[in-house]
Amino acid sequence: MFEVRWHGRGGQGAWTASNLLAQAALKEGKHVQSFPTFGPERMGAPIMAFTRISDEPIELHCGVYNPDAVVILDFTLIKTVNVTDGLKFEGYLLANFKGSPREVAEQLNIVGKGFKIFTTPATDIAVEILRRPITNTAMIGGLIKATGIVELESINQALTERFSEKIAELNMKVVEKAFEETRGEKV
Amino acid sequence: MSELKGWREIPIAGVTWKSSMETKTGDWKTFKPVIDQNKCIKCLICWISCPDMAIQWNGEKVVENYDYCKGCGICANVCPVKAIKMVKEE
Amino acid sequence: MSVRQRVMGLNGDEAVAWAVKQCDVDFVSAYPITPQTIIVEKFSEFVANGEVETEFVPVESEHSALSACIGAAALGARAFTATAANGLALMWEIVYIASSLRLPIVMAVVNRALSGPINIHCDHSDSMGCRDASWIQIYTENAQEAYDTVIQAFRIGEHSDVQLPVMVTLDGFLISHTLQNVKILPDEVVKDFVGVRKPVEVEIPGRGRIPLILDPENPLTFGPLDLYDYYFEHKVQQHEAIEKARPVIKQINEEYYKISGRKYGDGFVETYGLEDAETAIIVLGSTAGTVRYVAKELRRKGYKVGMLRLRTFRPFPYRELVEALRHVKAVGVMDRSGAYGAYGGPVYIETKAAFYDEDEKPKILNYIYGLGGRDTPPTMIRKAYEELLEVSRTGKIEKKMKFLGVR
Numbered sequence: 001m002f003e004v005r006w007h008g009r010g011g012q013g014a015w016t017a018s019n020l021l022a023q024a025a026l027k028e029g030k031h032v033q034s035f036p037t038f039g040p041e042r043m044g045a046p047i048m049a050f051t052r053i054s055d056e057p058i059e060l061h062c063g064v065y066n067p068d069a070v071v072i073l074d075f076t077l078i079k080t081v082n083v084t085d086g087l088k089f090e091g092y093l094l095a096n097f098k099g100s101p102r103e104v105a106e107q108l109n110i111v112g113k114g115f116k117i118f119t120t121p122a123t124d125i126a127v128e129i130l131r132r133p134i135t136n137t138a139m140i141g142g143l144i145k146a147t148g149i150v151e152l153e154s155i156n157q158a159l160t161e162r163f164s165e166k167i168a169e170l171n172m173k174v175v176e177k178a179f180e181e182t183r184g185e186k187v
Numbered sequence: 188m189s190e191l192k193g194w195r196e197i198p199i200a201g202v203t204w205k206s207s208m209e210t211k212t213g214d215w216k217t218f219k220p221v222i223d224q225n226k227c228i229k230c231l232i233c234w235i236s237c238p239d240m241a242i243q244w245n246g247e248k249v250v251e252n253y254d255y256c257k258g259c260g261i262c263a264n265v266c267p268v269k270a271i272k273m274v275k276e277e
Numbered sequence: 278m279s280v281r282q283r284v285m286g287l288n289g290d291e292a293v294a295w296a297v298k299q300c301d302v303d304f305v306s307a308y309p310i311t312p313q314t315i316i317v318e319k320f321s322e323f324v325a326n327g328e329v330e331t332e333f334v335p336v337e338s339e340h341s342a343l344s345a346c347i348g349a350a351a352l353g354a355r356a357f358t359a360t361a362a363n364g365l366a367l368m369w370e371i372v373y374i375a376s377s378l379r380l381p382i383v384m385a386v387v388n389r390a391l392s393g394p395i396n397i398h399c400d401h402s403d404s405m406g407c408r409d410a411s412w413i414q415i416y417t418e419n420a421q422e423a424y425d426t427v428i429q430a431f432r433i434g435e436h437s438d439v440q441l442p443v444m445v446t447l448d449g450f451l452i453s454h455t456l457q458n459v460k461i462l463p464d465e466v467v468k469d470f471v472g473v474r475k476p477v478e479v480e481i482p483g484r485g486r487i488p489l490i491l492d493p494e495n496p497l498t499f500g501p502l503d504l505y506d507y508y509f510e511h512k513v514q515q516h517e518a519i520e521k522a523r524p525v526i527k528q529i530n531e532e533y534y535k536i537s538g539r540k541y542g543d544g545f546v547e548t549y550g551l552e553d554a555e556t557a558i559i560v561l562g563s564t565a566g567t568v569r570y571v572a573k574e575l576r577r578k579g580y581k582v583g584m585l586r587l588r589t590f591r592p593f594p595y596r597e598l599v600e601a602l603r604h605v606k607a608v609g610v611m612d613r614s615g616a617y618g619a620y621g622g623p624v625y626i627e628t629k630a631a632f633y634d635e636d637e638k639p640k641i642l643n644y645i646y647g648l649g650g651r652d653t654p655p656t657m658i659r660k661a662y663e664e665l666l667e668v669s670r671t672g673k674i675e676k677k678m679k680f681l682g683v684r
Contacts, residue, residue, distance in 0.1 A: 022456050023286045032286060035455035038397075044215050057458075059566035061419070061451045062654045193684040201394035 001054040002149055003064045006139075007083050008073035010045045013136035017073070018049035020162060021140055024154035025053045033058050046081050053149060071143055072096060073122070073135050078108060090114050090186075094142050096122035096135050101185040111187055118146040118184035125177050130170055137171040141178030152179065207255075213241065216258030218273040220251055226270035233262035233271060280536060282460040289452035290315035292420040292459045293385045293445075296427035297331075297357050298323045299467035303474075304349035304356040306334040306342045310364040311397045312449040313387040317359060339364040343371040343384070350380035351499050353490040355431060355474045358382070361449060362389035362403045369407060375442045376411035376515060378499050379489070381434030381474070382442040383427060384412075388562065388613075389449040390649045398650020399449040401561065401613040404590075405623045411515045413443040413522055414591040416561040420457040423447040425539055428462075429529045431471045438521040440477055440489075448563040450650065466536055519592050526589055545594035547586040548601050550576055554583030556665035557602055557639075559628060560611040561587045564646070564653050568611075571658040582662050587624065595631035603632075606669035608639045609661050611681070613647045621678050640668050646681040657682050 004021065008014030015036040022034035033052040050064045069092035072083055087093060093115045095104045101117035120142035122135035140155060155175055159168040198204075220242075222233075227249060234242045234249055241256035242249055263271040287295065293316050297305065307317045324333045332349070336342050339360050346356040360368065365386055375382055386404050390396040404414060413433060417423045423445065430443040447453055462470075478486040479497075487495040503511060523545075530544030541547050549569050551557060560568050565586035572584045585601055587594070602608055612622025620626050625643035632638040644661055647653050661681060668674055 019286070019456050026284065026286045026458060031458055033455050033457055034286075035288075035450065059570045060655070061448070061455075061563035061566045063652045065654060191684060 001052060001056075001058065002069070002147075003067045004051040004053075004069045004071060004143070004149075005064055005067040005086075006049040006051070006071045006073065007077050007081060008047055008049070008136070009077065010047050012073050013134055014047055014073055015049040016162075017071070017136035017140055018051045020137070020155065020158045021051050021143070021150065022053070023158035023161065024150040025051075027154045027157050028150060030055060031057045033060075037063070046077055067091065069094065069143065069147055069149075071139050073139055084108060084110055084113075084115070087115060090116060092116045092118065092143075092146050094118045094120065094139060094146055094182075096120060096139060098124065101183065102187055105187040114186065116146065116184060117187050118142055118182050120178050120182045122178060125174055125181065129174050129177065137174045138178035141175035142182040144175070145179045145182040146184055152176070211254040212239070213252075213254050213256045213258075216253075216256060217276055218258040218260065219253060219256060219276050220258070220260070220262050220271045221274050222249055222251060223270045223272070224248055226268050228268055228270075230267060232265050232267060236261050236265045280463055280466050282462055282537070285459050285461055286456050287420055287424075287459045287461075288315065288454050288456045289417075289420040289423045289447045290387065290454070291319050292424035293359065293427050293447065294319035294323070295459075295461055296424045296467075298329050299462070299464055300357075300428055300431050300471045301355065301468055301473070302329070302331050302357045302431075303354035304332045304334070304346065305358065306336050306345035306349075306356075307358045307360070308336055308339045308342050308364060310339070310361050310389075312389055312399075312453040313359045313361045313364070313385070315453065316385060316387070339368040340371055343368040343375060343382070346382045346384075347371065347375055347378060347380060350375075350382050351378065351491045353474065353476045353488070353492075355435075356380075356382045357384070359385040359387065361387040362391050362397075365403045365407065366391060372407050372410045372412065374500065377511065379440040379515075379518070380442060381431070381440055383430040383434060384442065384444050385423070385427060386444050386446045387449045387453045388446050396649040397449070399451050399563075399613075400648045400650065401446075402615060402648075404444060404446050405614040407444075408591060408623060411441060411519060412591065413439075413441055413519065413526070413589070414446065415443065415526075415589050416446045416587065417452070418563055418565050418586060418588075420447075420452055420455070420459050421539070422541060423452060424459055424461070425533060425537065425541075428467055428471060429533055431474075432529050432532075433522060433525055435474050436522075436525045437475075437477045439518055439525055441515070441518050441522065446562070451563040460537070460539075462537055470533070470536055523592055523594075541588050542586070543597065545587075545589045546597045546601060547588055548583065549573075549585075550581075550583035551585065551601055551605065552583075553581055554605050555581040555669045556607040556609070556662065557583040557585055557605045558609045558611060558658070558661060558665070559585045559587055559598070559602075559624060561590065561624065562613065564611065564613070567653060567655060568658050571655045571662065574655075575659070575662055580662070580666065582666070590624070593627050593631075595627065598628060598631050599635055602639060603635060603637045605639045606672075607665045608641045609644050609665045610641060611644045611646055611661075614645075615648065616643070616645060616678065625678075640672065640674055641677075642668065642674060643678040644681040645678065651682050653682060 006014040022032040097119040122138035534540035610625040616622040621643040
């Protein structure tokens with residue numbers, strides 16, 4: 001079973017990202033769960049979303065404590081949220097970040113811990129293609145590059161089902177560009 | 188993260204004690220009211236209608252208190268001279 | 278079997294909305310409350326898109342929502358509503374009235390803690406709070422079962438032997454907001470399964486048999502005054518009706534299996550690993566999945582543990598429980614609601630009562646857990662099993678009620 005924790009702020013689409021990933025995995029015949037946790041339901045408040053993907057039916061109904069991958073949609077969250085909490089040994093850490101994985105590790109104080117860190121310039125890609133800083137689909141592209149957890153084609157199908165033709169197309173471009181521009185390093 | 192307390196260590200009845208003066212409840216609004224002082228006739232209907240006491244009278248004019256305004260828009264809605272506009276927050 | 282089913286990614290609330298969509302429901306009236314809101318939002322999308330012919334009436338409170346459903350159901354309509362926690366509490370008087378009027382309304386209750394303090398997360402205090410309202414109560418484990426059970430609920434409640442409203446519960450957030458794999462049956466298959474609601478007939482002196490609905494051609498008064506001369510008799514009729522629901526629930530479970538390939542135990546209890554179990558846990562709702570996961574893990578390590586998911590809580594399956602667990606040495610009953618001043622939680626006391634007259638019975642312990650949405654991970658369940666294994670070895674109970682997971 002593969003578990004992902006998404007960190008975002010209310011309104012940034014972390015829950016949608018988790019749902020899209022789950023729908024994509026569903027198309028590949030996997031068993032999935034996707035759910036959010038809320039604090040106060042309002043724009044701007046930190047939220048988390050979780051995805052579980054498994055070849056077997058998922059019977060667990062509880063929180064995710066040791067994710068295989070953590071995705072940070074908004075890097076400003078690192079000031080108030082412990083984003084690496086519980087991340088598995090040699091787990092994936094993906095950040096919406098314009099610099100190098102090593103810089104991320106330095107800022108989070110996790111150099112040498114052995115996490116596989118990936119960075120995606122998600123805000124830039126989103127603003128360029130969508131004209132709005134909605135980074136969730138870019139981060140999905142980054143996650144696929146880093147982990148190969150689903151095929152790009154599956155995400156494209158999920159996007160087509162969820163959004164109108166035009167929006168789906170734009171988001172597919174976002175996913176593709178993010179896939180290309182995501183880079184990783186074991187730090 | 189502070190340590191979470193046990194059931195014997197917290198006050199009963201689920202009461203809380205932090206003053207609202209310490210918590211700015213307006214930090215998440217999407218729209219904020221902007222008062223055009225030139226149009227304002229100082230009738231104070233907005234002041235009395237605001238559910239959060241976030242429109243204040245300072246002796247001379249009505250002033251928005253963005254620390255506590257949640258952007259509900261009642262003030263803009265009740266103003267008889269349409270002196271208040273709801274503007275999207277950045 | 279073998280109808281082609283469509284696999285969709287739906288959360289529990291959406292799955293319920295889909296079931297209502299396919300069941301040819303005539304009337305829906307509801308008031309929003311987290312975590313039920315998605316049911317009503319999704320269903321109103323279906324209404325707005327013209328995908329259903331349901332009369333959808335938004336009202337100003339839950340009290341009005343169930344009252345409106347009563348009005349519709351009394352006319353012979355198939356009616357549905359949904360609520361949670363304090364919404365259910367607000368409609369409490371109407372809950373009792375609905376069952377006393379013998380109206381087969383189906384209500385989804387998305388389990389959420391009763392205030393106060395205000396808490397929007399999962400526990401069973403809401404549905405447990407009206408367990409004696411003469412409604413049938415079925416607790417579902419996941420989105421798939423929520424979908425399947427809402428469909429079954431119309432058949433169960435509308436059965437001529439039963440004529441009682443049915444509460445289908447699903448855990449707030451854990452199921453309601455969690456997207457999972459859900460197999461959706463084709464529209465015609467569901468429509469065929471639920472059929473059209475056929476009102477029962479009653480024998481009226483001087484008029485013969487007439488349908489039990491509001492009809493100017495055959496006038497009846499619903500909900501008049503009873504004095505001490507007849508109230509008791511009417512209540513005994515309800516006692517009998519809910520007992521008659523027992524075979525119906527089992528029968529519908531089997532019938533549904535034929536069209537879908539899915540059944541939930543015998544409709545009342547679903548067990549795992551009990552054949553040779555020394556200890557077992559009884560649990561309702563989504564946590565049953567976590568308990569099963571831990572039971573499987575422990576069995577792989579050689580521990581003789583099992584579990585029983587209680588699906589139908591009303592009518593309470595005391596015979597099925599005794600049959601399944603009489604040979605077990607120690608049973609832990611998990612209650613997701615409080616037991617203030619009681620001998621134990623609601624499931625615990627009924628379990629203990631079920632075993633009272635038996636010669637062979639396990640040691641029974643109570644675990645109150647998960648109140649206000651307190652997460653219940655495998656580590657907590659493992660701890661419970663460890664304690665139960667100890668009890669099964671020593672036969673000694675140190676403390677009959679424990680709070681699992683409280684600080």
